[in-house]
Amino acid sequence: MSQQAPKQAPKQAPKQAPKLALIVAASENNVIGINDDLPWRLSADLKRFKALTMGHAIIMGRKTFDSIGRLLPGRQTVIITRNRDFKFEGAAVVHSIEDALAACHDQETAFLTGGAEIYRLGLPRVDEIYLTRVHTEIDGDTLLPEIDWDQFELVTTEAFQADEKNEYDFTLSRYARR
């Protein structure tokens, strides 16, 4: 009697972490926020944020989510909180950066959208940085955590002047981990 080969379990696609892209707007003195809000009105920056993140996952801290106050359409929202009771319909709620990345395992790219606490958590895993450098020194209560820029190389950069929709001059740059 011929022996049948044991049935193998179907192979599952490996759960791969998505590429992680940090996206932030920071002043010359690294301010990113004040009173749970952005310290400026920069229409071009909001448009860039929307264009880059559309169709992708966005990972944010609970405070940043509160400041936005709603789900951003067309994006998978992942909220990081220590609060085990926190829920928001339509968002994934997680309690660590590892679980945030796991929640995006089916995505090619996930954007780390802040704020400071969540940038700090995610920085060691970040593959790319989209920086809007806002050319002003401004008061604020939330700072971009220190980034070792030697670990990143500048890929593209473009400077823009202030106008009626953008309060300050600003430069849009993309960096990739070396």
Ligand SMILES: NC(=O)c1ccc[n+]([C@@H]2O[C@H](COP(=O)([O-])OP(=O)(O)OC[C@H]3O[C@@H](n4cnc5c(N)ncnc54)[C@H](OP(=O)(O)O)[C@@H]3O)[C@@H](O)[C@H]2O)c1
């Ligand atoms: N300029 C920009 O590009 C930009 C981008 C994003 C945000 N912002 C600004 O940044 C400010 C908010 O930043 P933020 O640093 O205060 O807050 P945040 O990073 O948005 O959220 C902080 C919250 O994340 C959760 N958290 C932090 N570490 C955690 C950990 N290890 N495990 C589980 N959960 C953790 C906690 O939520 P719980 O308290 O619920 O436990 C904590 O209160 C606002 O002013 C906002 O407008 C600016």
